[in-house]
Amino acid sequence: MGLARRIIPCLDCDNGRVVKGVRFVDIRDAGDPVEVSKRYCDEGADEVTFLDITASHEGRATTVETVGEIASQVFIPLTVGGGIRTLDDIRMMLNAGADKVAINTAAVFDPSFVRAAAQRFGSQCIVVAVDAKQVAGEPGPKWEIFTHGGRKPTGIDAVEWCQRMVDYGAGEILLTSMDRDGTREGFDNRLNRAVSSSVRTPVIASGGVGVLEHLAAGVLQGGVDAVLAASIFHFRQFTIRQAKEHMAGRGIEVRL
Amino acid sequence: MSTLAVIDYGMGNLHSVAKAVEHVGRELSLALDVAVTADAQTIAQADRVIFPGVGAIRDCMAEINRLNVGKMVAEAMQTRPVLAICVGMQALMAYSEENGGVDCLGLIPGQVRYFGEELRDAAGARLKVPHMGWNEVRQTRAHPLWEGVPDNSRFYFVHSYYAQTDRNDLVAGTSRYGKEMAAAIADRNIFATQFHPEKSQKAGLRLLGNFLLWSGEA
Numbered sequence: 001m002g003l004a005r006r007i008i009p010c011l012d013c014d015n016g017r018v019v020k021g022v023r024f025v026d027i028r029d030a031g032d033p034v035e036v037s038k039r040y041c042d043e044g045a046d047e048v049t050f051l052d053i054t055a056s057h058e059g060r061a062t063t064v065e066t067v068g069e070i071a072s073q074v075f076i077p078l079t080v081g082g083g084i085r086t087l088d089d090i091r092m093m094l095n096a097g098a099d100k101v102a103i104n105t106a107a108v109f110d111p112s113f114v115r116a117a118a119q120r121f122g123s124q125c126i127v128v129a130v131d132a133k134q135v136a137g138e139p140g141p142k143w144e145i146f147t148h149g150g151r152k153p154t155g156i157d158a159v160e161w162c163q164r165m166v167d168y169g170a171g172e173i174l175l176t177s178m179d180r181d182g183t184r185e186g187f188d189n190r191l192n193r194a195v196s197s198s199v200r201t202p203v204i205a206s207g208g209v210g211v212l213e214h215l216a217a218g219v220l221q222g223g224v225d226a227v228l229a230a231s232i233f234h235f236r237q238f239t240i241r242q243a244k245e246h247m248a249g250r251g252i253e254v255r256l
Numbered sequence: 257m258s259t260l261a262v263i264d265y266g267m268g269n270l271h272s273v274a275k276a277v278e279h280v281g282r283e284l285s286l287a288l289d290v291a292v293t294a295d296a297q298t299i300a301q302a303d304r305v306i307f308p309g310v311g312a313i314r315d316c317m318a319e320i321n322r323l324n325v326g327k328m329v330a331e332a333m334q335t336r337p338v339l340a341i342c343v344g345m346q347a348l349m350a351y352s353e354e355n356g357g358v359d360c361l362g363l364i365p366g367q368v369r370y371f372g373e374e375l376r377d378a379a380g381a382r383l384k385v386p387h388m389g390w391n392e393v394r395q396t397r398a399h400p401l402w403e404g405v406p407d408n409s410r411f412y413f414v415h416s417y418y419a420q421t422d423r424n425d426l427v428a429g430t431s432r433y434g435k436e437m438a439a440a441i442a443d444r445n446i447f448a449t450q451f452h453p454e455k456s457q458k459a460g461l462r463l464l465g466n467f468l469l470w471s472g473e474a
Contacts, residue, residue: 002377002432004390004410041457046390072275077412077455097271099455122267122311124386124414171386171414200373202384225384255390255410 004255005219006046006226007243008079008204009233011036014053016062020231030234034069040233041074043240046255048074049102049174049228052082064096071097081129081174090117094125102174104129105147108154111168118169127204128170132158132191133178143191150178159194166199173199174228177207184210184231192222204228212238212246219252257287260468261302263328264292265319267311273341276454277306280465288468294323304467305332309343313368313417314355316343326361333363337472338446339464345441345448346419354417364443366421375434383434386416393429393439393451401440401447401466402428409459411439411451418450445472 011018011033018030030036037048050070052063060083067080080093081102090101107114107128118126131150132143143158162173175195177188187205196203202225205218209229218227232238244254262274274292281288291298299305307329309316320326329348332338340348352358352368360368375383390410395402418437421427428447429440441448447467453460 001392001408003383003387003413006389071272072279075276075279075455075461076457077414095271097275099272119312123416124310124388172388200385202386202388225389 001253004046004253005224005247006204007044007215007240007247007254008047008049008226008228009040009045009240010049010051010206010228010230012051012053012230013063013066015059016066018234019053020234033066034073036234037070037074037078040240041076044244044255045076045240046226047077047079049079049081050098051102052080054082064092067093067096067098079127079174081127085113087117087120090121090125094121098125100125100127100172102127102129104131107165108145108147108156111164114165114170115168118171123169123171126170127172127174128162128165129174129176130158130162130165130195131176131178134188134191141190143194146178150181158191159198162195162199162203166201170201172202172204174204174206175224180208181206183208186210186214187218187222187227189217189222192218192224196223196225202226212243213250215243216247216250216252219247220250257289258303258468259289259291259301260304260306261299262290262292262306262308263299263325264294265316265323265325266294267309267316267319267343270308272452273306273308273454276461277464277468280461281468283461284465284468286468294325296324296328299328300331302332302336304336305329305338307338307340307344307347309341309345309347311343312355313343313346313352313358313360316347317358317360320347320361326363329361330363333444333446335472336445337467337470339467340446340448341454342415342450342452345450346417348441348446348448349419349421352417364421364426364441364446364448365423366419368417368419370417371434377434386414387418387433388414390456391431391433391439391451393431395429396427399428399440399442399447400470401442401463403466405459405462405466411449411453411456411459413439413451415450419448
């Protein structure tokens with residue numbers, strides 16, 4: 001027995017409320033983030049990820065407050081992402097009680113930001129979030145990085161990008177398949193495998209979980225270190241505990 | 257009223273640990289005053305001291321030396337319970353391989369080593385570095401801080417370097433990640449953990465509670 005694979009529920013939050021995990025479309029209210037985080041923690045979540053999708057400046061202050069409330073009641077690691085663009089943004093979230101921050105679009109615009117962030121705050125708290133979409137490739141499939149919620153192509157190869165981010169000091173990669181996000185068809189495990197086998201840091205798979213076996217497949221087929229899901233937990237379709245029992249039944253080491 | 261000082265030498269996020277001990281203090285109905293501080297006098301007067309740490313050792317040691325934190329910790333551990341966490345534990349050792357080699361405080365005999373690029377599990381599968389997540393901690397000897405914590409409980413780790421001591425008698429708990437390592441070291445008034453009790457939910461909060469009730473010396 002050794003290190004357990006992690007299950008990470010993700011809270012997409014808009015103006016202080018959890019909204020449905022399918023980003024950008026069909027937003028449904030899924031509750032108060034502090035209450036939801038506590039429930040996940042009690043059910044045995046290994047970490048919680050809080051993604052702020054609030055656009056407005058006022059919403060930002062709400063987010064900092066919410067992060068602070070979660071951090072004073074939930075004693076497992078907390079990652080905060082969404083709109084992290086400057087070292088001050090990172091400092092603000094860490095001071096509010098976040099343990100890690102997820103950097104996405106800002107890394108693409110300025111990769112050296114990741115290096116500066118890792119140097120200032122340590123790699124252990126710098127997660128680089130990557131949104132990847134499959135594109136035509138020879139001989140096998142390739143994936144490209146997209147920004148702005150999957151709308152803007154960048155021409156950057158996803159696997160090379162992840163390696164570069166790790167070289168710059170990212171402590172972990174949060175890898176979302178834009179093809180699968182919101183589909184409930186399961187992770188893109190070829191993508192997961194391609195990235196996970198080519199970087200030395202842990203990789204978190206995200207995007208597409210609809211049933212518990214998808215979580216197990218992320219580990220068994222995708223080779224990832226952690227699996228992230230949102231909507232299957234928000235509406236109590238499954239509890240974290242059920243997810244862990246399922247994974248344990250498939251021979252995966254988990255924290256029960 | 258009992259007082260606890262969390263030593264703040266400007267590296268990383270100390271709010272987690274302060275919030276966790278405050279929470280545990282309330283649960284235990286203790287009148288507890290927690291100060292996150294670098295002030296030598298406040299630390300000298302505190303009933304208990306937490307020596308945390310995250311980030312790279314060179315930067316940590318630079319600040320520890322600049323603020324004379326080593327002296328504060330050395331004094332505290334003579335007379336009062338001290339809990340060192342993660343890089344705090346590593347800073348207690350004599351030397352770290354990180355950042356090309358950095359001299360540390362030498363308050364506990366031993367050194368800090370890198371996991372290595374080619375770390376593998378028993379089945380030969382390559383292991384990721386940092387060691388990040390929940391791993392089991394085997395309690396190698398009884399200690400007041402283990403009270404009520406089931407043996408082999410999982411704690412949250414995040415680190416790429418690990419502490420090694422020749423003094424096996426000081427090791428209080430071990431974990432396995434490619435190799436066996438010291439997850440906890442205890443020496444008289446000091447208890448040091450590589451893992452983060454403040455992020456380890458039930459088991460971690462229990463350990464912090466034990467620390468708040470511990471009067472020192474195992």
